[in-house]
Amino acid sequence: MSSTAFKVAVLGGGTRGPGGRMSQRREKTEDGKELHFDHGAPFFSVSNPEVVRLVHEWESRGLVAEWKEKFGSFDFQTLKFDSIEQEGLSKRFVGVPGMNSICKALCNESGVESKFGVGIGRVEWLDDEKLWSLIGVDGQNLGQxxxxxxxxxxxxSTRVAEVTGRVPPLDLKLLPELSEKLHNLPVRPCFAVMLAFAEPLSTIPVKGFSIKNSKVLSWAYCDSSKPGRSTTSERWVLHSTAEYAENIIAQTGLKKPSDITLNKVAEELFQEFQSTGANVSQPFFKKAHRWGSAFPAASIAQEEKCLWDRNKRLAICGDFCVSPNVEGAIDSGLAAALRLRDISSSCL
Known part of the structure; x- marks a missing residue:
């Protein structure tokens, strides 16, 4: 890359691979079977014309496909499934062969250099050079x-200090005009439980359902029913309510949960799943994962779609800017890209 190139650093949340809530979890059973789960965002829908165009392009490349299954809801008061849709009534898209396929493809675009397993300890603005400098958690200089x-x-986020013991990488004092919006962003925690069954759960009439009147479960879906997935086992993912997750975190703190805590959560969510009365058999695999702060509870830039500091050429984007879902993240990312593209043409 020449010295005149407009090099941009893009900082994401995950260190092991691309995707965030769109990442795919790979697990191994005790007997060596490999299982894959989309344990964050189960699917996404789109309505914004610009995002629809982009999704259709991804669909033509085989990166996404429509998940054409029946969905509904389950009411714990009546112990009945209701609001069952007809197949394919609403368009729900998934990545193929995993939700992270889109992010993986973006990482492989021309001119993109991806690095994983790298933690950012500090982000510094060099006022004399008008450049951003990245310092790793190990003190290594990661470039300007x-x-x-x-x-x-x-x-x-100050939550970083509670989880890791380190201060957040970017000091809000550098962003006086944006700091108020970014200070203490509200989030909804969630626990996900991944289940694998030897036989299909044939008594459940839908492949995904929201849950009403439960303090434990909010959502359940059959991950293996998505297009492009292995069907050697039937895999389900359960999501807890925010209330349940908050109660667990209040007891255990924000640091990485212990195996004892995760096993307890997995068992409690599974028992609630069994309480639907759908004749749920015992799974041969069961594991919980905590999403501590991944689900935003606010939209802080619905009009602008991203936070932008032109003088420092800094864009902060994500679903927390527009709407707390995949389409919101895409919409915000497009807005950030447009601002950088416009300013880069005047800098080169």
């Missing part, structure tokens, strides 16, 4: 960049 995009709200 003309622009910076942060797609993870934790780059400025």
């Amino acid at each position: 960049f003309k622009g910076l995009v942060a797609s993870d709200k934790n780059i400025v």
Whole structure:
């Protein structure tokens, strides 16, 4: 890359691979079977014309496909499934062969250099050079960049200190005009439980359902029913309510949960799943994962779609800017890209 190139650093939330809530979890059973789960966002829908166009392009490349199954809801008061849709009534898209396929493809675009397993300890603005400098958690200099995009709200969140013991990488004092919006962003925690069954759960009339009148479960879906997935076992993912997750975190704190805590959560969510009366058999695999701060509870830039500091060429984007879903994240990312593209043409 020449010295005149407009190098931009894009900071995401995950260190092991691309995707965030669109990542795919790979697990191994005791006897060596490999299982895959979309344990964050189960699917996404789109309505914004610009995002629809982009999704259709991804669909033509085989990166996404429509998940054409029946969905509904379950009421714990009546112990009945209701609101069952007809197949394919609403368009729900999934990544193929995993939800992370879109993010993986973006990482492989021309001119993109991806690095994983790298933690950012500090982000510094060099006023004399008008450049951003990235310092790793190990003190290593990770380079200097003309622009910076942060797609993870934790780059400025004080929750980072509670989890890791380190201060957030980006000091809000550098962003006086944006700091009020970014300070203490509200989030909804969630626990996900991944289940694998030897036989299909044939008594459940839908492949995904929201749950009413439960303090434990909010959502359940058959991950293996998505297009492009292995069907050697039937895999389900359960999501807890925010209330349940908050209660667990209040007892255990924000640090990485212990195996004892995760096993307790997995058992409690599974028992609630069994309480639907759908004749749920015992799974041969069961594991919980905590999403501590991944689900935003506010939209802080619905009009602008991203936070932008033109002088420092900094864009902060994500679903917490527009709407707390995949379409919101895409819409916000497009807005950030447009601002950087416009300013980069005047800098080169």
